[in-house]
Structure formats: C-alpha cells, structure tokens
Amino acid sequence: MSLLVALDGPAAARVTLGTHHRELLALHRDLLGTTLEAVVTCRHCGTDSEFPVPAEAVLDLPAPVPGNVVAVEVGGARETFRLPTVEDLDATRGLAYDDAVRRLAVRTHVGGAAPALDSGDIARLTAAWDEADPAGDVTVDVDCVGCGVPLAVSVDPAEFVARDLDRFLDRLVREVHALATAYGWTEDAILALPTSRRRRYLELVDTRAAARSLTAVSS
Ligand SMILES: [Zn+2]
Structure with missing residues (x-):
C-alpha cells in the first residue's frame, strides 16, 4: 500500500482492495507498458515458476459501486x-x-x-x-515448472509492481548518469527527452565507448 499512498496521498488507503489492485496494474501498464511477471515458489518441490499476471482481465473486472x-x-x-x-x-x-x-x-x-x-x-x-469486489483477489492458475503440480496462486500485485518500478527507476538513474557524463546535459533536459530519443543517444554513447576500448586494445 505504501507505493500508492506515496504517489496519491492517504486517500489511496481508503479505496477497496480491488480498486487498489486495479490502480496498481493501470500504473504499471501506463508507466512501463510491459507484462507484469509474478513468481511463485512451489510448496511441493520448491521450484520458482514465473508467470504473467492477467492485468487486462483484472482491469476489465467490474469496480464495486461506491458505498457497496x-x-x-x-x-x-x-x-x-x-x-x-x-x-x-x-x-x-x-x-x-x-x-x-x-x-x-x-x-x-x-x-x-x-x-x-x-x-x-x-x-x-x-x-x-x-x-x-472481484479484483480484490487476483488468483492465477499456474502449473509448476519443476513438478507440474497445478498451483492456484493468489497474487499481491503491489509486490510485483513495486519491484518493476524499482528496476525502472534504477535504469532511469543509470541512463541520466550516462548521458550527463557524456554530454554534460542536466537531469531535467535528459528526462524531458522522449524515451526513444534517450535510448538512441545511449546507443551512440555505448558505440563510442566500445570504439574507444577497441582502440585501446589495438594500440
Ligand atoms: Zn513443484
């Protein structure tokens, strides 16, 4: 819950669990645009199975009427x-x-x-x-990759959305660092770039760094 409270303030704690799950999944979709992968550890064989969270299906579930x-x-x-x-x-x-x-x-x-x-x-x-409030319980049927036993996994979207946002922010900080070092641009200027342009500049920085290390090896 701390994630959405941090973003939206204390009102985020007063929504139903289903609404909370849907808000988290929408945030993940809008910000990252990738499939949300969750992981479960099999209680029979201990193997971890990764599986996609059916975010669109959860987002399509009806929201409870206020005061329900x-x-x-x-x-x-x-x-x-x-x-x-x-x-x-x-x-x-x-x-x-x-x-x-x-x-x-x-x-x-x-x-x-x-x-x-x-x-x-x-x-x-x-x-x-x-x-x-059907989105309050996100259960996914998964077959364990280790022993094949069917597992009904109750997923807490908050855990996996927070993990992905952490990775996203980490990557963004690295990208800002690389471009600021290479070009001397400010953080604001770098973050204002569309993602596609930012990635293009990063490729050029990588190419330049690779060319430099090749030169160093051959000389
Ligand atoms: Zn198993």
Whole structure:
C-alpha cells in the first residue's frame, strides 16, 4: 500500500482492495507498458515458476459501486459489512487468516457490535466480499515448472509492481548518469527527452565507448 499512498496521498488507503489492485496494474501498464511477471515458489518441490499476471482481465473486472455493502447470515441474523479497504487490510498484518477476517469483520460491520464468526460465517463473508469486489483477489492458475503440480496462486500485485518500478527507476538513474557524463546535459533536459530519443543517444554513447576500448586494445 505504501507505493500508492506515496504517489496519491492517504486517500489511496481508503479505496477497496480491488480498486487498489486495479490502480496498481493501470500504473504499471501506463508507466512501463510491459507484462507484469509474478513468481511463485512451489510448496511441493520448491521450484520458482514465473508467470504473467492477467492485468487486462483484472482491469476489465467490474469496480464495486461506491458505498457497496454485503449482507451475510450470521447465527440466524442478517448482518451488513462494507467492503474492506487497504487501510483495513493493513490492520490485519501478521494475523492468521481466520483472525484477519474476524478483525476485518469488526472494522467493517455496519450498525452495532460485530457478531462472532465461526468458520462457515468466515467463508460466506469472504465469498460475498470477493463477489462484490472481484479484483480484490487476483488468483492465477499456474502449473509448476519443476513438478507440474497445478498451483492456484493468489497474487499481491503491489509486490510485483513495486519491484518493476524499482528496476525502472534504477535504469532511469543509470541512463541520466550516462548521458550527463557524456554530454554534460542536466537531469531535467535528459528526462524531458522522449524515451526513444534517450535510448538512441545511449546507443551512440555505448558505440563510442566500445570504439574507444577497441582502440585501446589495438594500440
Ligand atoms: Zn513443484
């Protein structure tokens, strides 16, 4: 969550998890334009499998209507819960799954004290949340490359988007450094260049450096 809060301010923590996932995937698409690759470690053989996150399919999922709530039967009574936000999820960090859902239920229950939930209630409540905010749970079916076992992987887009943005920024800093060193341009001037022109200049810098090292070898 820290990534979008850093970019958009505290309001980014008050959106539902599905909206948060869609915003992250849109950011990745608009900024990098590449496929988002995730990785899972097989619990049977320990092999890592890389797989593409179906970002477009997640972006096409319906967004929850504002103020959307779900109603679930708990102990014979109809109880209402709003959809969990990023802030709610953050408050469950470190808890085991059932305890996390119970904490979410307390935070999101509408009207009066939240009821105690048994495992059946937990399953019904999470299913109702998933249905109302489908992008909140990004699950991808992957066959392990090591042992072939099918894995249903629940992907946290935040983890992989942050990784790619880190790499992107790292590369940008290196490019600015190379061009500033070669031409004496300012950072602003270099960042104002369209990516294609920046890459073209970098090729020329590389060619020049390669030619220099060849000369050094032959002399
Ligand atoms: Zn495996």
